[in-house]
Amino acid sequence: MIKVENISKYYGTLQALNNISFTINEGTCFGLVGPNGAGKSTLMKILSGILLNFDGDIHVRDWKVSKDRLKIKQQIGYIPQEICLEDTLTARDNLILFGNLYGLKGKELQRRMDEVLDQIGLSERVKDKVVTFSGGMKRRLNIGCALLHKPGIVIMDEPTVGIDPQSRNSIFSIIHQLKAEGSTIIYSSHYMEEVEQLCDSIGLIDKGQLMEFGRMEELLEKYAKPSLFIAGESIELGMLQTFGEAEAKGNGYLLNSDEPLLTLEKLVAHCRENSLEPRRLELYHPRLEDIFFNLTGTQLRDA
Amino acid sequence: MWAIARTELKKTVQDKGLWFWTFVLPIVFIVAFVAIFSGDESTSYKEVVTQIIPGYTIMFAFFIMISMVIVFVKDRERGMVARIASTPLSIHQYFFGKWLPFMIIVLVQITVLFGFGVVVYDLPLGDPFALILLSLALAFIVTGWGMAMAVIVRTENMGIAMTQILALGGALLGGLWMPVEFMPDVVQNISKALPQYWALQGYKEIILSGGGVADIWLHLLILIIAGVAGGVLALVSYPRFLRQSRS
Structure with a gap:
């Protein structure tokens, strides 16, 4: 179990994190989401032991970060957003470097290297220099370097940025395998569908504060309004508002209703009577992205 | 720690630029300047080679700071500093691992350039023990300052510019290009800082005057203290360096 207790962090007078607390159960995948500048990276750096000066404490199993930093670091595999590899050296050299940094040597290191290379699908390229690798291969090796010491906690900071769908799929397989092996995963990403697909629980952070925390299904239920999605040239917002609260969404409209099936029936009848032909008419299942926009708004955050 | 040192050494050996700055260019300078000044009848041949070979060896030893700046700034820019900080490696082990290969390179550089002087110009070496100690102290100060510079500078260009000022300004004022005795009193006083x-005075003491460790203890002490100051500055500046690292 990872217990984050009252974490606050200041950069000079700027408060990056404000009294954040949550608990991640062992063997689960926790998604950390938030807009740019929300404090996500600061929290990831604290969780991975990079940032040392902060208020509050983190408990990992029976250890406290404030007292047992080295023991905790040995349990963590940190996969940064940046590709942290020595480009001019081979994949093997890079794996040896990170294996050694976690205390692996000799036959044990070789055995783990073989296992990890197999896991990330780079066994055939082990003797090649990293500079010759594609973006996806580098990302996979970046992950492999963090898994050599079989960490119980894997922290992934946007591991799928800028890669092709095949490599992304391969990374998802690695994550599923890690989950099956019982690893605890902390996953940060801007891709909401990835977080929704992979994570059991999420923390939504904005302006340094934890806006929401909980199990994915609970949050979807909490924020999701039962609704219908309807689209078509002949469909107008004014007409939909006679059935309930409606708003534009994408290339159609979202119609909120406490009884979506009943509203669906009425809407179909109305369309028949008035010879309206919707292009799409379906029950809408709320997504993590809806919760995200609901809590953080839709305004740009890069200013 | 040894993993970092091994990796750094492997990377550095592949860097052709470093070979040029460390070995090729100094030899070209030594050959050119010995050829120019050995025709001067007022100065003995021994004095010429004792001024030029150690002088240019010292000057080019300072250029290792450029390689150190490049390595540290690159590590910061691509997040390697933060990545390594997430491992159980301590800050001291990180710095030691990064520092050791450059220390070795400077020692090899001094050996090669002095060796070249011995073979080609019959450079006398004096007390080998004193020579080794002074060379260790020289390598220690240039790499210590190199680490401090590498951790403090914001950009690679800033580091290269500052190294040029330190290496070339120091060479001019420190008497590496011409003996300090030929300079005005004010400059001679600045030289001592x-x-x-x-x-250079240490090398001259050993080579020209036949001095031993007892004769260069002050030189050694000053170089070691300056090197330690560089190392301490690097350690103190590390938290800021880590904060600036991508991750």
């Missing part, structure tokens, strides 16, 4: 001066 520069490590280049103490390194």
Whole structure:
């Protein structure tokens, strides 16, 4: 179990994190989401032991970060957003470097290297220099370097940025395998569908504060309004508002209703009577992205 | 720690630029300047080679700071500093691992350039023990300052510019290009605040005057203190360096 207790962090007078607390159960995948500048990276750096000066404490199993930093670091595999590899050296050299940094040597290191290379699908390229690798291969090796010491906690900071769908799929397989092996995963990403697909629980952070925390299904239920999605040239917002609260969404409209099936029936009848032909008419299942926009708004955050 | 040192050494050996700055260019300078000044009848041949070979060796030893700046700034820019900080490696082990290969390179550089002097110009070496100690102290100060510079500078260009100022300014004022005795009193006083001066005077003491460790203890002490100051500055500046690292 990872217990984050009252974490606050200041950069000079700027408060990056404000009294954040949550608990991640062992063997689960926790998604950390938030807009740019929300404090996500600061929290990831604290969780991975990079940032040392902060208020509050983190408990990992029976250890406290404030007292047992080295023991905790040995349990963590940190996969940064940046590709942290020595480009001019081979994949093997890079794996040896990170294996050694976690205390692996000799036959044990070789055995783990073989296992990890197999896991990330780079066994055939082990003797090649990293500079010759594609973006996806580098990302996979970046992950492999963090898994050599079989960490119980894997922290992934946007591991799928800028890669092709095949490599992304391969990374998802690695994550599923890690989950099956019982690893605890902390996953940060801007891709909401990835977080929704992979994570059991999420923390939504904005302006340094934890806006929401909980199990994915609970949050979807909490924020999701039962609704219908309807689209078509002949469909107008004014007409939909006679059935309930409606708003534009994408290339159609979202119609909120406490009884979506009943509203669906009425809407179909109305369309028949008035010879309206919707292009799409379906029950809408709320997504993590809806919760995200609901809590953080839709305004740009890069200013 | 040894993993970092091994990796750094492997990377550095592949860097052709470093070979040029460390070995090729200094030899070209030594050959050119010995050829120019050995025709001067007022100065003995021994004095010429004792001024030029150690002088240019010291000057080019300072250029290792450029390689150190490049390595540290690159590590910061691509997040390697933060990545390594997430491992159980301590800050001291990180710095030691990064520092050791450059220390070795400077020692090899000094050996090669002095060896070249011995073979080609019959450079006398004096007390080998004193020579080794002084060379260790020289390598220690240039790499210590190199680490400090590498951790403090914001950009690679800033580091290269500052190294040029330190290496070339120090060479000029520290008497590496011409003996300090030929300079005005004010400059001679400034020289004494520069490590280049103490390194060169130490080498001259050993080679020209046949001095031993007892004769260069002050030179050694000054160089080591300056090197330690560089190392401490690097350690103190590390938290800021880590904060600036991508991750």
